[in-house]
Amino acid sequence: MSSYNFASQKVLITGGLGFIGSNIAQKFVKLGAQVTIYDMLDPKSGGNIHNISGIEGSVQVLKQDIRNFESVCTAISGQDIIFHCAAYTSHPNSMKDPLMDIEVNCKGTINVLEAARRFNPDVKFIHIGTSTQIGKMHYQPIDELHPEFPVDIYSANKSVSEKYVSIYGHAYRMKTAVVRFANVFGPRSNIRSPDFGFMNYFIGLALQDKDLTVFGEGKQQRNVSYIDDCVDALVAVSQSERSWGQVFFAASDEQCTVAEIAEAITREIGGRVRYVDWPSDRQVIEIGDSVVTNQKIKSFVDWKPQWDLARGLKEAGLYFRPNLKRYLG
Ligand SMILES: NC(=O)c1ccc[n+]([C@@H]2O[C@H](COP(=O)([O-])OP(=O)(O)OC[C@H]3O[C@@H](n4cnc5c(N)ncnc54)[C@H](O)[C@@H]3O)[C@@H](O)[C@H]2O)c1
16 A cells, blocks of 8 residues: 555544544554544444544544534545444434434434534545445445345435435545445454444454354354454545545455354454354344455555454554453443
């Protein structure tokens, strides 16, 4: 990956206390940017104040809500790049509280876009999408042209919100890009709750030497993406003029079954795998195999994944072990 100079750049990260946003913040502080985090630390999200440990003195933190249009407008002025990571991020919670999901994921995204259009139309706007927008796979591997039939409210609203981003890019000639991720794991994730994806939760169980319960036989194929690869993809997208107006899948080269992922976690970190019957509320939002290609992003920007599953898991273990109280307490 090329070396970039962000010394005079102002970067705004909505959801910057969450898993992905805080890793972006850590990276951009290292790259010399002036980083502002915009995050109300929603207790139902994966946000954690300890995620900015080590950089607290170098970032400005605005404890504000993206549903508040006025405060979004104030935060957006003068920024060079926005990474829009704030979201209502739990699939099960979105089924329990669909209106809240619309408020944050749809209206919240419109607020950030509209604030940018009115007060900072030249900003580079990078939105995070998710592979779960696709729903059940109709052909393999899934690319950016694959139709979207999401099976839960979160994924449906993520699909809608990324369309807003593309519309603003097209209609107002704003510099927008969407980067979709799949099963991101690693340091600063929520390892406490099963509501934010199984993989980081399994890492948390393994760190406590508990059972990792796999539903059914765990034969569904998944891409697994180490967080540093995802952050590097976002850096690369933000620096290429070819990114604007595009949607990318920034997924790993590697695919594994859920059972293989669980077994790898027990090998690298701890715990043991136990296979149980599917709970009915999980089975209805299960999509089966999901295999994504990263060919498009590789051909547009200077990026390719560097981390494999075993190395990423080792690194996650090293990060979390001395910090367990902060993430499980
Ligand atoms: N983690 C993954 O595997 C994954 C995969 C694909 C896409 N994504 C997307 O990446 C983005 C970040 O996800 P994450 O895993 O870091 O989630 P996260 O839950 O760890 O972080 C989300 C952050 O948004 C903040 N937030 C929530 N509502 C807010 C509001 N109304 N105003 C201001 N801040 C608010 C939360 O406090 C939290 O810190 C999301 O858009 C998500 O859809 C994540």
